[in-house]
Amino acid sequence: MYLWKCWRDTRSAFLGIVACLLAIGIFGAYVQFDPLGWIAARPESSRLLWHVGSDALGASLMELIAVAGLILGAMGVGVEFERGTADFLLTRPRSRRSFLWTSWCLGAAQILTLVPLALAANWLTRPDLTAARPGLFPRVPLAMCAVALLIYSLTYLMTTLARNSRNGIGLSVAALTGYTLLHLWLILWHDITVPIVWELPQRPDRYDAGVWFGSLLGCLAVCLTLMAATQFRFERAEV
């Protein structure tokens, strides 16, 4: 029953993101294949603008998935405290961890559904780029899933800690920004090059397979650690 409730809570956001991805995919396909010949009939500068727009949208799909992770993570079980329903939910005869993992699993499933959709939209907007790097195919979707799950789990934890979705998103963005700045600090001041999760999907060919795969597993391990921390906090939360 709680799964149904979680679906009801998140379906608007999920279907909204699906609609965005479909719109981008349809736009990309239209620009690429130009079935009615409208774009071909335009002057070259205008045609170029259409293609640049399509490419830009295709390039921003990872960011859209990251935003989906932030939004879905902020709709986790921590939001029950914000809307004052925690005392109702937590007096149902189920363990707290079952509520937590039911809600997390639904969000994770939604993210894992969005990633192939985003890749399909990406293929429609930039088929030449995808065709030029066919060997990277399994790496990109895996890395996108891992990064999206990391952002989702981090936001889930922060929302549970803050007991508020907006504060949860804020803390999550702050943590991700801090992580990126730390990475830059290591590279620029100490000349230490370490993989950063953003590079896993966006520059999958930068590292050899062992480092890349290890980073991916590390990313998933961090996700599970974040969720273990969330469970620890949620099971001890007082209303």
Add this chain to the structure above:
Amino acid sequence: MTDHAIATRGLVKRYGQQEAVNGLEMRVPAGAVYGCLGRNGAGKSTTIKMLMGLARPDSGSASVLGFDCATQTVDILRRVAFVGENKTLYGELTPEEMVRFTRGFYPRWSASAAEAGARRLEVPMRRRFKTLSKGNRAKVWLLLALGQAADLLVLDEPTAGLDPVTQDTVLQLLAEGGGAGTSTVFFSSHDLAEVERICDWVGIVDAGRMLLEARLDDIREHYRLVIAEGRDLPMERAAPVESATRRGSFSRYLVSRDADGFAARLRSLGAAVTDVTPLSLRDVFLELVRKEDPCTSGNAGATLAAPSLAS
């Protein structure tokens, strides 16, 4: 089923420096309709939260239907229906959807009890929760509790914000035992009239402590206020004295039994007993929780040098 549906032993809950519950000892007999009376901030809601696993005690223990509140919360929640202080539910759902959502948690769900409750309470079943009035929101909570056919019904100020007609219906429902299969009802309130109307047991809580726990019939039949004038009268709180306070040369004693015998003993100590009055629940409540000069209040545990009458 144990003899006591709810039992707490030295329950303590602190929020920072403030002790919300301070060594609470409570025994709710199985099968009773028990009203927990107290002023705002007396610790009633905090106690209920600890019973329902929503807050952890700092020390002491509590059991509900024989299950330990700290370790067997899910077992308790299977058998207990709860109506919280904060009457908020999912705003996008209608009461009908809330019923569908809630019944999935309870194998013993009684559709007939829920339907009967919805009819009696006149719950608008197809309007979204967020559009309902405060009174209707409280009714939805109650309706969900009634359908659970629980062994114990725990309600935190169930009639707060209800109009007199609905209040009356709710009290009738509680007096009937709260629905299918429910044998014990425990609710908190600061409305003396509603407690007096439906309860057979009452507990009076103040500053996180249980001041008095008794059958309502015993209070009506045996409790008396004894007022005596005299010097160096004993102020200890020991049976049959439930509270003792002093104002000037007058001492006021709330005694739970044998008021005439107690008055005779005061006279033997040289006191002039000016009054022995029967008490209503309201009088008892006010006598116990009204703040007096703490130096002379028997409620606060202060004991003067005089010997105890109870010994």
